Structure formats: C-alpha cells, structure tokens
Amino acid sequence: MRITGYRTLTTFLDWGRPVGDANGVLTDGITPVPVVLVDTDAGITGVGLGPHAAGEAVFPAVDGEDPRCVGALYDRMLRQAFKAGHGGTVFGTIGALDTALWDIKAKAAGEPLWRLLGGRDRRVPAYASGLDIALGDDDLATVYQVYAEHGLRAAKLKGGLDIERDRDRLALVREVLTRAGRGMRPALMLDVNENWTRKQAVRHVRELEQTLDLTWVEEPVRRWDAEGLAAVGRGIRASVASGENLTGLEQYRPLLAQGAVDIVQAAAVWGVTHFLRVAALAHAHDLPVSPIGGSPIALLHAATAVPNHLASELQNLREPVGLSFDLRVEGGAFVLGDSAGLGVEVDEEAIAVAVRPEPPAACEGPDVRPEYAGRRLLAVEDRGRPATHHPGLPVLPPPQHLDGVPHDARP
Template sequence: MRISGYRTLTTVHEWGRPVGDANGVYADGNVPVPIVLVDTDEGITGVGLGPHAHLDTVFAAIEGEDPRGVTALYDRMLRQTFKAGHAGAVFGAIGALDTALWDIKARAAGEPLWRLLGGRDRLVPAYASGLDIGLTDEELVSLYQVYGERGLRAAKLKGGLDLDHDRRRLALVHEVLTEAGHGSRPGLMLDVNESWTRKQAVRHVCELERTMDLTWIEEPVRRWDAEGLATVGRGIRASVATGENLTGLEQFRPLLAAGAVDVVQTAAVWGITHFLRVSALAHAHDLPVSPIGTTPIGLLHAATSVPNHLSSELQDLCPPVGVSVDLTVEHGAFVLGDSPGLGVAIDEDAISARVPYETVAAGTPNVRPEYAGRRLLSASIP
C-alpha cells in the first residue's frame, strides 16, 4: 500500500449558540473546521483534522510511502520542516496528516483504532466544556442540564474577565450537576485562556477557593511561562492544567522539569502520535493527561491505550456539517464504536454545499486581545 495523494476540505461546526473564551467569541456559533483526506493506491482514504498550512511541503515527506509506518512517517514530517520549524499551524498540518495515517492503518487492519492501539475498554471518561463565556446565565444552565442528562458530572467553564461573574456561573453549574448527580459533588474547572498575570492568577483562584472546590485552573498565565505556572501552582489548592497550545516535546519538557503543570493537556489538532509521546512523558513524571477538543475523536481512541488518561473534553454532542462519527455519549463517557479506523465518515457533497467561513477574524478566540494580561479592572463579557 502506498500514499498516493491528499485533498482538503473546510466544513463548519454549527454550535447553535455563541462559543468562545476570554479572547473572543464566535457570535453566530459557526466555526470553520479544516479537514485533510489522505488517499492510497488501494482505495483506502484516511481522515485528519487540522490546518492546511504548508501541506504541500509536509506531504512531500510521506508521498509514496507505506502509510502503515505511521510513527516513522511522523518523524519524517517533523524533519521536513527542520529549518522553518514545526510550531503553530504547520504542526497542526502534521497532526492532521498523522491522524489520517492512523485512520488508514486501522482501516486496513479492519479494526477500530482504539483496538489497534491496544485499548481494552471503549469507554473514555468525559467532562463537559461548553466554550460558554458568551452565554447568558439562563443559557448556561440549560446547556449544562443537557450535559447532566448524559451523565456528565464534571464541567469546565470559560472565564477570566470578571471574577464575580465567574464565581456566580461556577455556582450555577455546580447546582445543575449536583442535582443531576442526585447530590454527589461535581468536579469544576475554570479555563481563563492565558488572560491573567501570575499575581492575578493566585489572587483570583484563592478568592474562588474561599467558597468552592476547583479541580483545576487552566492556562492561568502564558503557555510557555514555566516559572509563572509553577508560582501559581504553589499558591493555590487547585491543579494547574496546560499544554493544549504547546507543540513538540521540547515545549513540554521545561514545564515538567519546573513542576509547573499538574494536568498535562494536548490538543486533538496536533495528532495522535504527538499525544502518545506527550502521554509517555507525562507518565514518567506521574502526571495525568487530558485531551482537548475531541472532534472528530482521534485522541479518544488514543486515550484508551495510555495508563494516565484522566478525562477528555466533551465540547458538543453534534459533529460538524458533513461529518459523522461512530460514537455515543452515555453515563458520563464517550463510547467508541466498532467501525474500522476512527469511525469517521465524510460527506463531501454536504460540505461542498456550505458557504465557506473565514478561519481567522478579529474578535474571535483566534486573536489575542491587545490588553490580555494587562487589565487592572474587570473587563466586559463578550
């Protein structure tokens, strides 16, 4: 079997509500989703999710190769970008191709990827994450009631702009999930997307912890600030979670060496091989891993095979337009199916019928605000 070519698509995730974080909001709830399809000479096509940046350059490293040699091909793609570097969108393109290759490998074997990777249990524990900073309190409650009906008992809210606002909304979700769990204590997390200084992070989290129990605070300061993240971790009771925006093991090592992270995260867009390597590194430090953004489920399959998986982020119950997945959410967990590969099917006709959306626009979470991390007082909520 040989890799014969690739194709790109861009679909849209129609959330049906505003979604975003402290950096901005997609007010109409329509978020572009780039897809990469990798073809083989035996008619098997793999599906990957991620940016299309410099795909021609990266694809040259794997064209004509046997797609089943995935981990070696991953390293070939990293070497292909040696001079320019593999950070950012280029790393996402590598991750998309990597995910597609794992999909091909499992499809060729006639097995679901979770089984091919050595997973024993198809259930992946989940926590709810509504990307919810743009919702009213009433909308927030309604959303998490839906998550509670699916058995989820932990939730991560977006915040960081107004402490009183965050405290009130955490309390609302605590009440919703407590009722759904018939009195059992829920897990609560807060993601501020790098919007605080070190001192602000310690002060704000300590204030929240006077009245509630936070499981973790996510990205309280800049993603690369090992000293700052460690300082925050020493000053609060909650765990510090970070890693979704880090690319390459070389970016994780300083944080782990500094004791700056308690929950190690990776983003779905960075690919499966990356997740497996980060998980092994975290396991060597006795730290748990938690995947971020699990559409269209590549890291869920991989999570079944690592010993230190904690919980995976459930952002929405519906996939993007033209994408179907062999997956259900029951009793607080993702339940992976038996379809070969990722269990992802792409309807190219449905996607081509959609009007394309811009991938980067001011006022969305993709663009960091000018005053992020330099606010003296509370900011307005998007």
C-alpha cells in the same frame, strides 16, 4: 500499500449559540473544521481533522510511502519542516496527516483504532466544556443541563474577566450538575486561556476557592511560562492544567522539570503520535494526561491505550456538516464504536453543497489575544457592566445569582 495523494476540505460546526473565551467570542457560533483526506493505491482513504495550509510543504515527506509506518513517517514530516515544524499550522498539518495515516493503518487491519493501539475499554471518561463565556445564566444552565442528561458530572467553564461573575457562573453549573447527580459533588474547572499575570491568577483563584472547590485551573498564565505556572500552582489549592497549545515534547520539558503543571494536556489538532508521546512523557513524571479539542475523536481512540488518561474534553454534542462519528456519549463518557479506523465518515457532496457562513473578521474571536490581556487594573466586567471594553472581548448581560436576584439588587 503506498500513499498516492491527498485532498483537503473545510466544513463547519454550527453551535447554535455564541462561543468563545476571555480572549474573544464568535457571536454566530460557527467554527471551521478543516479535513485532510489521504489516498492510497489500495483504495483506502484516511481521514485527518486539522489544518492543511502547509500541505504542499509537508506532504512530500510521506508521498509514495507505506502509510502503515506511522511513527517513522511522523518523524519524516517533522524533519521535512524542521525550520517551522513545531508551531502553528505547520505542526497542525503534520498532526492532521499523522491522524489520517493512523486511520489508514487501522482500516487496513480491519480494526477500530482504539483496539489497534492496544486499548481494552472503549469508554473514555469525559467532562463538559461549553466555550460558554458569552452565555447569560439561563442559557448557561440550559447548556449544562443537556450535558448532565448525558451523564456528565464534570464541567470546565471559560472565565478570567471578573471574579464575582466567575464565582456565580461556577456555582450555577455546580447546582445544575449536583441536582442531576442527586447530590453527587461535581468536578469544576476554570479555563482562563492565558489571560492573567501570575499575581492576578493567584488572587483570582484564591478568592474563588473561598466558596468553591476547583479541580483545576487551565492556562492561568502564558503557556510557556514554566516559572509562572509553578508559582501559581504553589499559591492555590487547585491543580494547574496546561499543554494544549504546546507543539513538541521540547516545549513540555521545562514545565515538567519545574513541576509547573499537574494536568498535562494535548490538543487533538496536533495528531495521534504527538499525543502518545506526550502521554508517555507525562507518565514518566507520574502525571495524568487529558486530550483537548472540538472534534477529538482521534485522541479518544489513543486515550484508551495510555495508562494515565484522566478525562477528555467534550465540547459539542453536534457533528460538523458532512461528518459523522462512530461514537456516542452516555454515562459521562464517550463510547467508541467498532468501525475500522477512526470511525469518521466524510460526505464530500454534503460539504460541497453546504452554505458556508462568512468567516469572522481576522481580528475577532478567541484566537486573537486582546491588547490588554494580563495588564488590566479593572475587571472587563463589573457585575455585568463593562468597565473597559475592547474589540473582541465579550459583553455579557447582568448576571443572575442562583436565587434569581441580580447582583445590583442584593443588599
């Protein structure tokens, strides 16, 4: 079997509500989903979800090769683009092609990827992650009620702009999940998306920990700041999670060497081989690993085969336009199907005729770091009223407490 070419598509996922984090919000709730299709002379096409902007630069490393030699081809792609290979869309393109190769390998074997990789249990524990910073209390409760109805009892909220607002939103979701779990205490996490300084992180989290039990705080400071992440970890009770934006094992090594992270994360967009190697590195340090991503199906398969998987991020219960996944969510877990490969079906015609919304401005959204991130004296929100508003930062309505009384009306 030989690789004969590749094609690229871009579809989208409509969340039906605003989504974002401390860095910014997409008010229309539309997120792009790039797709790579790798063709072979055996008539098998592999599907990879992830960037494809660097396809012309990376694909020559695998063109004409046997796609089943996935590990070796992954390293060939890294060598092909070694000057810029460990960053951004180049690393993402490598990851998308790598995922497509794993899909081909499993399809050729007639097995679902989870079984080919050595997984035994098709159930992958999940936690809810709503990219929810722009939601008012009613919408927030509604979103997490839906997660709860699928059995999820763990939730990661976006925050980091205002201590009191974070406290109330976490308490609200705790109440929703506790009620659904008939009194079972849920796991709560807070994702700050690299928005604090070290001192801000410790002050903010310690304030929250007076009334809340946080399982982990995610990316409290910059992703590469091993010393800072370690300092935050020493100053709080919660675990520190990071790694989704790290691209290559060499970027994890200083964090692990300094004991800077307690939960090692890897993003689905970087591919299956990257995740397997990160998981092995984390396991060597007795640390759990957790996949991150909007459509993490490839890493869900891989998670079944590693000994240190903790839980995988479940962002949305909807599927992108033109894509269908052979999995379901029940009992607080992803349940993978028996389709050969990843279990991803691509309807190219549906994608071609879909009406695509206009993309957001390049300066907007959660992928753009605000000018004042990490150097604000005042909260972006002061009990629902913006203290200082900058482009790309969400302005939320006045928060309601669990008893329905606005902060401003409380004695």
